[in-house]
Amino acid sequence: MSTSPLLEVRDLKVSFRTDDGLVEAVDGISYSLEQGRTLGIVGESGSGKTVSGLTLLGLTGSRRTEISGEALFEGTDLLALDEQHLRKVRGQGIAMIFQDPLSSLHPFYRVGAQIIEAIRAHQKVSKSAARARAIELLGMVGIPDPAGRVDAFPHEFSGGMRQRAMIAMALSNEPRLLIADEPTTALDVTVQAQILELLDRLQQQLGMAMIIITHDLGVVAETADQVAVMYGGRIIEQAESRELFDNPQHPYTWGLLRSVPRIDGGSGERLRPIPGRPPSLIGLPEGCAFAPRCLLAHDACLRAKPRLESAGSDGHTAACVVGPTHRAKAWHATQQDLDDSAIQTAAGVSK
């Protein structure tokens, strides 16, 4: 058993000074990830998922950004590295597949040339060796006829193929950690499944760890060993993946679960979007950020931000003021599709 984790993030905070005020995009998140494992970071739009990933690679820093905490990668604090060392980490330790696919493959350059450049930026190899490696990588990610396609332009690839090419580029320097930000969001369902399978296979093959950032619990269920649910810049529930799906503790997680189709093929269910909207991250009020949308919210929820507390097995934690017994009853009532007041009664909350 390895002793120290590959990545250990401790109390990471990231805020941006803007003309509208301080955006507290990430507000004290902590997690650790062992070699070869996959962490799913899930939450709605604007919850701080992308910022939490980009910050590890030093890609959110500017004069207007405030960053604190620690992010130990193989024992080195990424947040304390200068640009030169960060570049090395980005090349060889951690790779990222960015949320916006158009921003990562340059439209004017041939796909192969971009992969070759990524390889040669970090390894001393000849052009022809890098080209051979690029073809090999394109083959590895399932691009048919890679030797024939290596000189194609990005627009000559379908969306799914472009995503494969981006994965090939991300893998070009054999990272120990791959951060994939919404790797399948822009793709149709069949292609999504293929890309997730591909990532899974590559991970097995290469033994790398992954962080999959997504708004889709279905993607988490397919890929992740462990899950962090983010809301309003914080992690509000964290667990091993199976434990999270078997025993979800936070009313926000319930909302996410009920708003996506079940992966186990449950039929006849009603999908219910979570009412309301995610909060602005400027000047978040005291108290639980989810309270305004939460069926179980009561006075105590507005007083202070709930901390993550033990809520199940294998390190499962949740940040909710409602006690575990009442939560369990409320979740039971929720699953039985009882109406709102019955769920509140089950939770001992009256409105």
Ligand SMILES: Nc1ncnc2c1ncn2[C@@H]1O[C@H](COP(=O)(O)OP(=O)(O)OP(=O)(O)O)[C@@H](O)[C@H]1O
């Ligand atoms: N450079 C920046 N300057 C100011 N605010 C920013 C900056 N980058 C991100 N934000 C804000 O930080 C918050 C978190 O953004 P982030 O991109 O991490 O959300 P996300 O969870 O990835 O959402 P999505 O699912 O839409 O990708 C948002 O309110 C966003 O507007």
Ligand SMILES: [Mg+2]
């Ligand atoms: Mg994002």
